[in-house]
Amino acid sequence: MSKNKKTFFIKINGKSYRAKEGQTILDVALKNKIFITRLCYHPDTVAQGSCRLCLVEIKGKKGLFTACNTQAEPEMDILTDSKNISRAKQTNLELIFTEHCEECADCIYKYNCSIKEFAKENKVKINKFPDRKKDHPVHQFGPALIFDSKKCIDCGICVDICKKVGACFLEYEKKGDFYEVTPSSDPKKDCIYCGQCLTHCPVGAFEGVGEFESIEEPLKQKDQGKTVVFQFAPSIRSTIGEEFGMPHGSIVTGRLIAAIKKLGIENVFDVSVAADVTTIEEAKELIERLGDKKASVPMFTSCCPGWVKYLEFYQPEFIPHLTSVRSPQIIMGGLIKTYWAEKNNIDPKDIVVVSIMPCVAKKYEIERPEVMIGDIKPVDHVLTTREFAQLLKKHKIDLKEVKAVAPDPFISAPTGAGVIYGASGGVMESALRTAYKMITGKKLPKLELKQVRGIEGFKKAEIDIDGKKLKVGVVNGAANAQKILDELKENPKAYDYVEMMACFGGCIGGGGQPVPVNDEIRKKRAQGLYNIDNRKNIRMADESPFVKTLYKEFLADHDNVHKTCHTTFSKKEKEVHPTPYKK
Ligand code: SF4
Numbered sequence: 001m002s003k004n005k006k007t008f009f010i011k012i013n014g015k016s017y018r019a020k021e022g023q024t025i026l027d028v029a030l031k032n033k034i035f036i037t038r039l040c041y042h043p044d045t046v047a048q049g050s051c052r053l054c055l056v057e058i059k060g061k062k063g064l065f066t067a068c069n070t071q072a073e074p075e076m077d078i079l080t081d082s083k084n085i086s087r088a089k090q091t092n093l094e095l096i097f098t099e100h101c102e103e104c105a106d107c108i109y110k111y112n113c114s115i116k117e118f119a120k121e122n123k124v125k126i127n128k129f130p131d132r133k134k135d136h137p138v139h140q141f142g143p144a145l146i147f148d149s150k151k152c153i154d155c156g157i158c159v160d161i162c163k164k165v166g167a168c169f170l171e172y173e174k175k176g177d178f179y180e181v182t183p184s185s186d187p188k189k190d191c192i193y194c195g196q197c198l199t200h201c202p203v204g205a206f207e208g209v210g211e212f213e214s215i216e217e218p219l220k221q222k223d224q225g226k227t228v229v230f231q232f233a234p235s236i237r238s239t240i241g242e243e244f245g246m247p248h249g250s251i252v253t254g255r256l257i258a259a260i261k262k263l264g265i266e267n268v269f270d271v272s273v274a275a276d277v278t279t280i281e282e283a284k285e286l287i288e289r290l291g292d293k294k295a296s297v298p299m300f301t302s303c304c305p306g307w308v309k310y311l312e313f314y315q316p317e318f319i320p321h322l323t324s325v326r327s328p329q330i331i332m333g334g335l336i337k338t339y340w341a342e343k344n345n346i347d348p349k350d351i352v353v354v355s356i357m358p359c360v361a362k363k364y365e366i367e368r369p370e371v372m373i374g375d376i377k378p379v380d381h382v383l384t385t386r387e388f389a390q391l392l393k394k395h396k397i398d399l400k401e402v403k404a405v406a407p408d409p410f411i412s413a414p415t416g417a418g419v420i421y422g423a424s425g426g427v428m429e430s431a432l433r434t435a436y437k438m439i440t441g442k443k444l445p446k447l448e449l450k451q452v453r454g455i456e457g458f459k460k461a462e463i464d465i466d467g468k469k470l471k472v473g474v475v476n477g478a479a480n481a482q483k484i485l486d487e488l489k490e491n492p493k494a495y496d497y498v499e500m501m502a503c504f505g506g507c508i509g510g511g512g513q514p515v516p517v518n519d520e521i522r523k524k525r526a527q528g529l530y531n532i533d534n535r536k537n538i539r540m541a542d543e544s545p546f547v548k549t550l551y552k553e554f555l556a557d558h559d560n561v562h563k564t565c566h567t568t569f570s571k572k573e574k575e576v577h578p579t580p581y582k583k
């Protein structure tokens with residue numbers, strides 16, 4: 001908000017508070033830690049004003065007002081509690097429960113459900129009226145998400161978020177007397193599997209595919225004589241603690257490894273180690289492209305499958321710009337089933353690789369035929385951060401109580417550059433640290449590239465490499481990526497290198513991460529990763545002992561580099577169609 005905005009005072013429950021022009025009553029209340037019941041409000045979206053639970057009275061004005069979309073005005077005298085407010089809230093909650101079929105056992109909010117809490121507070125009988133939506137369909141969005149429209153209260157948050165993401169795949173449709181949220185049947189619109197609808201829905205109408213049903217599957221395979229190994233993504237170490245009541249941004253790397261081992265898993269790989277490989281390959285490719293007049297420049301990162309799906313479906317003409325380097329999850333899985341398997345004399349067919357990822361799009365990524373290495377599938381299962389937390393809870397393992405173990409110095413010892421992949425700007429920063437050294441023979445004077453850090457959706461910078469200015473862009477949310485694509489259509493030389501992530505804030509804000517989430521939480525999660533980087537002795541991908549050995553023993557062979565570190569992309573047709581309603 002601009003510094004020149006007029007400020008004034010309003011009263012809430014008899015006390016004076018400073019307000020700024022443009023703020024809503026809810027903004028002022030939240031800033032001053034005054035609780036107002038709310039369901040369809042999320043700071044990432046415009047106010048929906050649909051749940052009508054944030055009711056207040058304004059002295060001198062007739063009726064009740066919704067705090068989330070009523071502007072604060074000078075001298076307003078507001079009450080957040082009264083008999084009228086309680087009665088109206090009760091009725092509105094009862095109406096919400098006629099829309100929402102409770103399926104609490106497998107809901108992502110089973111431990112922190114707002115509507116059940118509100119029902120208790122407001123003495124609302126949940127089953128007073130019959131469920132209006134009991135025959136509504138369940139839609140599956142590829143191998144990534146489930147949308148159970150029986151639970152949807154049509155608040156509109158996901159429609160807005162899907163638009164903000166850039167897919168515009170969720171929309172309102174008139175069904176009888178109601179407008180209801182539905183996936184689009186338009187052949188020009190498709191889901192990109194980012195899962196932002198999932199982390200923003202206030203009533204758990206979305207979940208990952210198999211989110212509750214399949215979490216034990218990987219462990220069962222251990223009992224069938226398979227070698228089950230786990231790998232975890234860079235961002236998980238600063239997010240999963242929240243599932244166990246730890247403060248946002250708590251770093252739990254050692255505890256996480258210990259907890260996986262408690263499940264009987266001997267080998268735990270840190271995907272950040274493979275992120276270091278991605279960095280090296282990506283830095284090499286960037287330098288090659290910049291030196292080749294015929295190559296597609298700018299180069300786009302490709303480690304986010306949500307972004308890749310966006311480009312392949314919505315803007316396939318830009319596919320040649322995607323780096324061919326595989327994502328860290330796929331590189332790590334591939335290396336486990338080739339390099340590590342050979343070293344340990346295990347048949348790759350007997351290895352089951354389980355990823356713990358920030359992401360439902362990673363469930364889609366492992367099914368892409370382009371990632372296969374011959375007939376070897378690099379990764380067999382993806383559990384989101386939430387799913388893995390659920391698995392630990394089922395096995396009565398409390399991450400807070402687990403004693404941290406030291407990471408394996410080889411398979412789980414990344415550099416700082418590999419860890420920051422989890423935050424928006426991290427891939428770019430890691431690749432530039434290494435590219436700078438490859439070009440100049442020296443380290444960057446300052447390894448921290450603050451210009452590309454932060455949770456803002458769109459960052460631009462010029463990085464000086466020996467007198468040459470490298471124009472870079474970092475975006476999160478495909479709608480922001482689209483701004484860059486539009487700019488490139490006007491001026492193809494506007495950028496040299498662009499990092500794109502589908503989720504707000506990058507993977508620390510991914511669709512598989514703990515809920516709720518907002519900018520304050522994203523900042524703390526990202527800071528956690530930067531703190532690790534700051535404390536590391538080794539902060540350059542090319543200095544990693546794992547990487548050095550790997551390039552000596554395995555990646556010296558060009559074929560091995562090709563099959564484990566690179567992939568292809570192609571134009572994609574619409575994959576997700578709405579499930580028809582029962583007649
Ligand atoms: S996963 Fe992303 S693209 Fe798909 S419906 Fe949800 S918000 Fe839209």
Ligand code: SF4
Pocket residue numbers: 151152153154155156157158159181200201202203204205206
């Ligand atoms: S799915 Fe969730 S976020 Fe979307 S409209 Fe329904 S209740 Fe709201």
Ligand code: SF4
Pocket residue numbers: 193194303304305306307358359360361362501502503506507508509510511512
């Ligand atoms: S930004 Fe990260 S969490 Fe989000 S879809 Fe991409 S890879 Fe997954």
Ligand code: FES
Pocket residue numbers: 037038039040041048049050051052053054066067068069
């Ligand atoms: S939070 Fe204000 S109407 Fe829903």
